[in-house]
Amino acid sequence: MTVADSALARSLSIVRACGGRAFGLELEGSFEAPGLLDGTVSDGARRTTIELVRAREIHHACPSREALRLTELRDADGAVRLTIDEHAESGYHLHSTTFGCYLVSRDGCRVRCAPSRIARWRWQSFLVGQLLPAAAVLRGLEILHASVVVIAGQAVALVGPSQAGKSSVAINLVRRGATFLTDDVVALEPFGERVLAHPGPALTSVRHEEAAAIGPAALRRLGQIIGRDDHEIRLRLRGAPAPAPLALVYAIDRSGSGQRPTFAPLDHPRVLFANRFSSYIQSPERLTRQLDVYARAACCAATFRLGVPATGVDAAAVAVAVHAHALSVLERSRDEA
Amino acid sequence: MAQSPYDHNGLLNGRVRVPDHVVFRAFAAETVVLNLQTGIYHGVNPSAGRMLELLQELGSVREVAARLAEEYGEPHERVEQDLCELCVSMLDRGLIEIDDGRG
Numbered sequence A: 001m002t003v004a005d006s007a008l009a010r011s012l013s014i015v016r017a018c019g020g021r022a023f024g025l026e027l028e029g030s031f032e033a034p035g036l037l038d039g040t041v042s043d044g045a046r047r048t049t050i051e052l053v054r055a056r057e058i059h060h061a062c063p064s065r066e067a068l069r070l071t072e073l074r075d076a077d078g079a080v081r082l083t084i085d086e087h088a089e090s091g092y093h094l095h096s097t098t099f100g101c102y103l104v105s106r107d108g109c110r111v112r113c114a115p116s117r118i119a120r121w122r123w124q125s126f127l128v129g130q131l132l133p134a135a136a137v138l139r140g141l142e143i144l145h146a147s148v149v150v151i152a153g154q155a156v157a158l159v160g161p162s163q164a165g166k167s168s169v170a171i172n173l174v175r176r177g178a179t180f181l182t183d184d185v186v187a188l189e190p191f192g193e194r195v196l197a198h199p200g201p202a203l204t205s206v207r208h209e210e211a212a213a214i215g216p217a218a219l220r221r222l223g224q225i226i227g228r229d230d231h232e233i234r235l236r237l238r239g240a241p242a243p244a245p246l247a248l249v250y251a252i253d254r255s256g257s258g259q260r261p262t263f264a265p266l267d268h269p270r271v272l273f274a275n276r277f278s279s280y281i282q283s284p285e286r287l288t289r290q291l292d293v294y295a296r297a298a299c300c301a302a303t304f305r306l307g308v309p310a311t312g313v314d315a316a317a318v319a320v321a322v323h324a325h326a327l328s329v330l331e332r333s334r335d336e337a
Numbered sequence B: 001m002a003q004s005p006y007d008h009n010g011l012l013n014g015r016v017r018v019p020d021h022v023v024f025r026a027f028a029a030e031t032v033v034l035n036l037q038t039g040i041y042h043g044v045n046p047s048a049g050r051m052l053e054l055l056q057e058l059g060s061v062r063e064v065a066a067r068l069a070e071e072y073g074e075p076h077e078r079v080e081q082d083l084c085e086l087c088v089s090m091l092d093r094g095l096i097e098i099d100d101g102r103g
Helices: A003-012 A055-061 A120-138 A166-175 A208-214 A216-222 A284-300 A317-335 B010-011 B046-058 B061-072 B077-094
Strands: A018-022 A025-029 A045-054 A067-074 A080-089 A091-096 A099-105 A110-115 A143-144 A146-151 A154-159 A181-184 A184-190 A194-198 A203-209 A225-229 A232-237 A244-256 A261-263 A300-308 B021-027 B031-035 B040-044
Touching: A018 A146, A018 B046, A025 A120, A045 A099, A045 B077, A055 A067, A055 A099, A055 A110, A091 A120, A099 A120, A110 A120, A120 A143, A120 A232, A143 A194, A143 A284, A146 A166, A146 A184, A146 A244, A154 A166, A154 A194, A154 A317, A154 B031, A166 A203, A181 A184, A181 A194, A184 A284, A194 A284, A203 A208, A208 A216, A208 A232, A208 A317, A216 A232, A216 A261, A232 B010, A232 B046, A244 A284, A244 A317, A284 B021, A284 B031, A300 A317, B010 B061, B010 B077, B031 B046, B040 B046, B046 B061, B046 B077, B061 B077
Parallel strands: A025 A045, A045 A110, A154 A244, A244 A300
Antiparallel strands: A018 A025, A067 A080, A080 A091, A091 A099, A099 A110, A143 A184, A146 A154, A146 A181, A184 A194, A194 A244, A203 A232, A225 A232, A261 A300, B021 B031, B031 B040
């Protein structure tokens, strides 16, 4: 091994190959990733490898002059924050000024990561939140912007815009006995007449205000803190071991004026389409599959508008109401079946 | 408002087809129509969704109108009017095409 190789090995903290499952994918990587790569590598139909590489390898594989710019997100001051480029052969190149440089192969089988010099948990939150969902789509699954828990063996999804409270309500449902399935993104797969919701990594972010409301003892019972910054705590939980059939979707609407959560049936497919994810992947196959999966989900999952107050939301109280409502709906469905 | 180039009489006596790049699925409250070439989704009410299904199946606008009149128990003239208006709207959006028999 040369001096350069050993320096690279030290800088990338290479460890033995580890495996994990998330978003319907069998994952393999050779770096520490708490909550993501915690087990042994297994043979699975949808295997995706995650590699740590140098940024120049990604730039070499995806030269900008040969790529099509799909997305460019800017900060309020106009500075570019994130770009997503598509390269005909290499795949999708995501470049974040905060998190670093990443490349998902066209078939979703390989994710190359050249993270910025930031804490491990932070760049891995980008890996989990953006790259792996894209890989799942490219491997034939469909995804939805949702936090999901399992109640009475059924997947219950919470959808809504950013800061609506999906993660907070989900974590409080877990405190009430629900099983954590995924935070922020769920991978869906048709299975017979139903749609299965696949577990994501057993990781979630909890804002400091929510963590304070939960309390340190209860937080420790929920899981292990693996990182923190000025805004949030990164928590590693016990997650659902297997997919669960999607049975309920709650669309959080924070325009309510009352004090208590309200529930109203929703038949509109726009609830699902408004929560699409990785929309920059627009192949005809993907778009058709998305339509099929969403149509199936709309048939097999009851959807409700969950009205909560615009301000001063007590996520724990909302979770109490959601838990009771979900149990009532699921019991009624069982009786009618 | 600009006049559509399509006349109802011509439509009624003609055939249309749903091109391969247009897919649609029925949901409870509406049918979602997706143009794969543009990536744009369109929502139509369940009645219009049924019209689209029959247009894809039968092609002949007059036959579709007759079938719908029977299904909904509505007067033929009214159904023909509604169907032609839907066809014009869908033609303008590239969701259906006039089938001139050339493939």
